[in-house]
Amino acid sequence: MDTFLLKLGFAFVSTTILKNLKYAAKALIEVSAQTRETIVMSDKLANPAPLGLLGFGITTVLLNLHNAGLFGLNSMILAMGLVYGGLAQVIAGVMEFRRGNTFGTVAFTSYGLFWWSLVMLLVFPRVNFWDATSPSPLQATSGIATAAYFFMWGLFTFAMFFGTLKSNRALQFVFMSLAILFFLLTIRDAFGITGTLANLVGVEGVICGFSAVYLALAEVLNESHGKTILPVGKIWKQA
Numbered sequence: 001m002d003t004f005l006l007k008l009g010f011a012f013v014s015t016t017i018l019k020n021l022k023y024a025a026k027a028l029i030e031v032s033a034q035t036r037e038t039i040v041m042s043d044k045l046a047n048p049a050p051l052g053l054l055g056f057g058i059t060t061v062l063l064n065l066h067n068a069g070l071f072g073l074n075s076m077i078l079a080m081g082l083v084y085g086g087l088a089q090v091i092a093g094v095m096e097f098r099r100g101n102t103f104g105t106v107a108f109t110s111y112g113l114f115w116w117s118l119v120m121l122l123v124f125p126r127v128n129f130w131d132a133t134s135p136s137p138l139q140a141t142s143g144i145a146t147a148a149y150f151f152m153w154g155l156f157t158f159a160m161f162f163g164t165l166k167s168n169r170a171l172q173f174v175f176m177s178l179a180i181l182f183f184l185l186t187i188r189d190a191f192g193i194t195g196t197l198a199n200l201v202g203v204e205g206v207i208c209g210f211s212a213v214y215l216a217l218a219e220v221l222n223e224s225h226g227k228t229i230l231p232v233g234k235i236w237k238q239a
Helices: 002-042 049-067 075-099 102-126 143-164 169-191 196-225
Strands: none
Touching (some): 049 075, 049 102, 049 196, 075 102, 143 169, 169 196
């Protein structure tokens, strides 16, 4: 009788322990799943594209308002080129690198450095870092040299345009209008065009810049509201 009761007690304790272990294992699995979900959520990165597009777009609009003849080249444009057009785009490019986006990394970093190089082309001939009392030993670029500069950027932009063909129509418009802008600047500087024709180049640049601003705001608003507020011409992929 005692042996029977002992076996019965042992079986009850064993069953209870196994049941508790089962509940504990289930709870551990649930906690692990929640932990993994938390880690995934914490690793989610913001979309840096609107920052880069705004830095590019606003600075492009301001520079091309100058090209259109509304005002002269001044420190406002150079400051925007260094900070928002340059630094902000480089930051966006680094963030795209973190997200594994090769196109975004190359585009934003390149155009950010373009703005820095453009500011340097304008400033360096006027600054002597060695002797403030004498003119700079760096010669200002000639029309042909500047035309070559813009031509290479136009070629780069035209090639990058083909990387947008599976993206939205708005981004395609930004890159194609930018390529056209660079080639128009090439023609302007190569042939020394001035007056109304040169101003028209600035108008095209303003359109290009505002298209980038539109796309940036569309991405911000559409993501914030979880629906399409500003259409970007999304391309539907075939199944």
